[in-house]
Amino acid sequence: MPFTVWNGPAPTTAALASVTTGTAIKTMLQLATPSTTQIRIIEWGFSLDDPPGADGVIELLQTDVAATVTQHVAATGVVNLDPNGPTTLLTMGTSATGYTATAEGAIAATRPFDAVSLSSVSQESGLTYTKTFMPNAMPIVAVSRFLRVRATTPTTAADMRCFVTFEQVG
Template sequence: MARRRYKVYNAATAALTAAPAAVTTGTSLKTMLQIKPTTNIAVIAWGYSFDVVPTALVKVELITTGTVAATVTAFAAGDVVKYDDAGTAASAISLGTSASGFTSTAEGTITATREIFFRNEFGQSYESQEPLDREGGVIANDILRIRATTAVAIGMTCWVLYEE
């Protein structure tokens, strides 16, 4: 069976009539997007953009935090975009405020992280597509996060394209 690909944004996208709205980073570390897979996944591509060019350094991370989740706005099933084939099965990620979603209100008590990617950023946008069979992997029930840290609040849109 072919692997299936899905894309999520740090926004509710199931019933959009316009582009997703950017989410404020706040003025300290904040999880902007979180995925909790129930099966192993591979990060095919990911990226982010800011509403304006940052005036202060923004640190952006793609990390796993073991089983420690942030408290987030949960994705609805329709927010998980079926990337390859609209008729394919739903994604196997867990949905819920302590599972997959965006815009954290509490980071949780993280004891260990695995840094997949890190950038100190003054640019307005970034995208990364991973080479075939060289993708960053996330094991079932680990938490994948895009986190941003900045001293100045800025609107951010981010996304992850993953394969199950």
């Protein structure tokens, strides 16, 4: 059963808001797997409202340490694409599933799944990116780990929306 989650609360009376990347590495979206369930990444992507001030990078990776984030709400922030499906099993909390990190934590180990270079001079390319993983190449995030979408825009912040579509693997 697939779920989609964005780097902000689910839209209601207003559109999904973009979030500033800041000028240092910043976790824009984090998903925390529980001790009983892995997740398989189906697709991920992002869009920027403007190019960054200097070349940057957006990463999709698994880490062993949580960032401190704004907590998502399982029932509304992590959208089950099946209207009759259950709520996600992801772990919720400010050191779990959420968005817009205020502290990155001391990461000791990562498993990178994708990375995208951003150009500071081109507004034609690099502002929107989506990757759909082939069925035999879908990354699996281990139990008790964190999937992060991280942005590094070193000199000037950019406003970003990002998402991950995943399925839970028992």
